[in-house]
Amino acid sequence: MTELTRLTEEEIRAFCVAEGFPAFRGGQIFSWIHRGCDFDEMTNLPEAMREALKARAIAQPVSILTSVQSRIDDTVKVLFGLKDGNCVEGVIMRYHHGITLCISTQVGCRMGCAFCASTLDGCIRSLTAGEMLGEILSVNRFLGEKEHVHNVVLMGSGEPLDNYEEVTRFFRLLREKNGICMSLRNVSLSTCGLVPQMRRLAEEDLPVTLCVSLHAPNDTVRMRTMPIAKRYSMEEVLAACHYYVEKTGRRVIFEYALIGGVNASEKDAHELAGRLRGLQCHVNLIPLNTVKERHLEGVSEKQVQAFLRVLESHHVSATRRREMGDDIAGACGQLRRSVMSPKENESTETV
Numbered sequence: 001m002t003e004l005t006r007l008t009e010e011e012i013r014a015f016c017v018a019e020g021f022p023a024f025r026g027g028q029i030f031s032w033i034h035r036g037c038d039f040d041e042m043t044n045l046p047e048a049m050r051e052a053l054k055a056r057a058i059a060q061p062v063s064i065l066t067s068v069q070s071r072i073d074d075t076v077k078v079l080f081g082l083k084d085g086n087c088v089e090g091v092i093m094r095y096h097h098g099i100t101l102c103i104s105t106q107v108g109c110r111m112g113c114a115f116c117a118s119t120l121d122g123c124i125r126s127l128t129a130g131e132m133l134g135e136i137l138s139v140n141r142f143l144g145e146k147e148h149v150h151n152v153v154l155m156g157s158g159e160p161l162d163n164y165e166e167v168t169r170f171f172r173l174l175r176e177k178n179g180i181c182m183s184l185r186n187v188s189l190s191t192c193g194l195v196p197q198m199r200r201l202a203e204e205d206l207p208v209t210l211c212v213s214l215h216a217p218n219d220t221v222r223m224r225t226m227p228i229a230k231r232y233s234m235e236e237v238l239a240a241c242h243y244y245v246e247k248t249g250r251r252v253i254f255e256y257a258l259i260g261g262v263n264a265s266e267k268d269a270h271e272l273a274g275r276l277r278g279l280q281c282h283v284n285l286i287p288l289n290t291v292k293e294r295h296l297e298g299v300s301e302k303q304v305q306a307f308l309r310v311l312e313s314h315h316v317s318a319t320r321r322r323e324m325g326d327d328i329a330g331a332c333g334q335l336r337r338s339v340m341s342p343k344e345n346e347s348t349e350t351v
Helices: 009-018 024-033 047-056 129-143 160-174 195-202 219-225 234-248 266-276 301-313 334-340
Strands: 062-069 076-082 087-095 098-103 106-108 123-126 149-154 187-191 209-213 252-258 281-287 318-320
Touching (some): 076 129, 087 106, 087 129, 129 149, 160 187, 160 195, 187 195, 195 209, 234 252, 252 301, 266 281, 266 301, 281 301, 301 318
Parallel strands (some): 098 149, 149 187, 281 318
Antiparallel strands (some): 076 087, 087 098, 106 123
16 A cells, blocks of 8 residues: 655656556645545545545555643644554644644654653654654644644654654655645754764755754763663764754754753753853753653752753853643653553653
8 A cells, every 4th residue: 555645746646647547636636635635535536536546545644543632731642543553642832933743753762761751662663754744734634724733843752863764755745845845944853862864864955953862961971861872972972963063054952851860960061061062052951750660850940940050151052941731741652651551650751
């Protein structure tokens, strides 16, 4: 079965010709698909063609199984169902500048970061570019005609750069002029620091915002919570960040989860600031939610502000991340785990 959301408009035209249909039908199909429609809704196609397409292709590979609305803010957590029975999560966040959707790139994750709920069950499989696009299409349909997704962040379950080919194809699909037609400057990709792929992405002419999960001021601390630190040193990660800035002209965002007794002291803040000196970047401080499975503790607001003041004293751009969806298990991995394993205790994650 051909997953049509994974194809460009020209590729769908070619698919139609190969299946014995006129090429112009491909343009019609492409338009319907990017409106979130399935074959039965493609009313300008002959009924016989629609029936034939059902047997040969998939129009919408993703559906919304359930959603949970926050009582605190306008955040909505959604559980996406995939055709093979797997499910992943997304978060709809409303800001003054528009709606941001956090999407997943893999079912689970194999990176093993200690503060992350998504990695507890490992990685089942990677999503296709069409499934990633399908997350957006299904949410646009969910939102209705008056709203749509303006910004996309690849910060749900999975390591995007561990699914490099499909993620970069997804970026190119976002730019299709008769599709969503989203500027890649409205897209952010979060990575734990896969150095070769970071450097490769810098060469792609895909100007997304690179967000790096740093979470430590040095390698010794980083290795306590992030297994990837044993493969790539912080020096290598930061060198790749410098290269990304040089090639794209875009600043790098560092995600830093403050973990009590691990990386949240003022000494840690001074060391972090020293390492980031001279790099065009911004630090996003994230107070950790307690992770029972990993025996990691959160921090007080006083500790957050003290860490922030140290960075600012070194002229490092930094902010405390706004917390959204706390009452609906807003962190990635929680809703899926509660549905797939309802008897397990819910865990939490920072990003």
